[in-house]
Amino acid sequence: MNIYQHFRPEERDFIDQVVHWKDQVESQYAPKLTDFLDPREQHILKLLIGENNDVKVQLFGGSLEGERKRAFIYPNYLTVMEEDFQINLFEVHYPTKFVTLEHRQVLGTLMSLGLKRGKFGDILMKDGQVQFFAAKEISSYIQTNIESIGKAGVKLVETAIDNQISADKLWEENDLTVSSLRLDTVISGVFHLSRQKSQTFIQQGLVKVNWTLTENPSFDCEEGDMISVRGYGRSKIIRIEGKTKKDKWRIIVGKQK
DSSP: OOGGGGSOGGGHHHHHHHHHHHHHHHHHOOOEEEEEEOHHHHHHHHHHHOSSSSEEEEEESSSTTOSSEEEEEEETTOOOOGGGGOEEEEEEEOOTTTOOOOHHHHHHHHHTTTOOGGGEEEEEEETTEEEEEEEGGGHHHHHHHOOEETTEEOEEEEEOGGGOOOOOOOEEEEEEEESOOBHHHHHHHHHTOOHHHHHHHHHTTOEEETTEEOOOTTOBOOTTOEEEETTTEEEEEEEEEEEOTTSOEEEEEEEEO
16 A cells, blocks of 8 residues: 555655654664654654554653654553653743743744754743753753843753743634635634635745645645644644534634634
8 A cells, every 4th residue: 555645745755754763663673762743743653653553652742732742663562751752841041021032032043053943842931931842962062052042141951841831821722614624725714714815825925834835725734734824823733523414524723822
């Protein structure tokens, strides 16, 4: 069976990577730890690994409800511990009385180090407090190389995972019924826009799916997709629950508050 037919053409490289990881664990009887994966990648990985094989997978990003998570792929005889995910939590110390940091500034500074996005997990922000998760293998490097974010001088302090802040809930979940899973139709339903306006936004390059610019209104959305519309925020497809008696799709979406 051709596994590619169940996924998008642009996901082929990631599919090959997952298959390689799975084969590696099966042949070497040794676990594999991945970088932080986005929700769509997590969904693909879980589908490909399956549930009734000699190879299992667990996901953890520092917090159970986090968005970006590392995957631990392992032979089924192993017991997985939190420490196996090798995740560090950093607190950003900065002069909160004089400066306000934004999510995009923190992410921009981390990415300016020349490291892959997969080396960093979620960024947590609440009442001026800023934390982020990072892969253990690059923790010393970022501590040494980050001295400022935006115009603020900062100090990164490693802290225990249990000290993570309870960031404000980012997603408000809603049931949605749509006539199809086309991108323009889903955007119309999620953001309460006309189909024509949704199509215009897509064609003008204002829409991204899974952090990639998507200019095709008929693009088929799938479970785990993250959709952003400039000026309207982000939404993600948490679950596709199948069709109604009237042949419409019932989906659970999370909309960013």
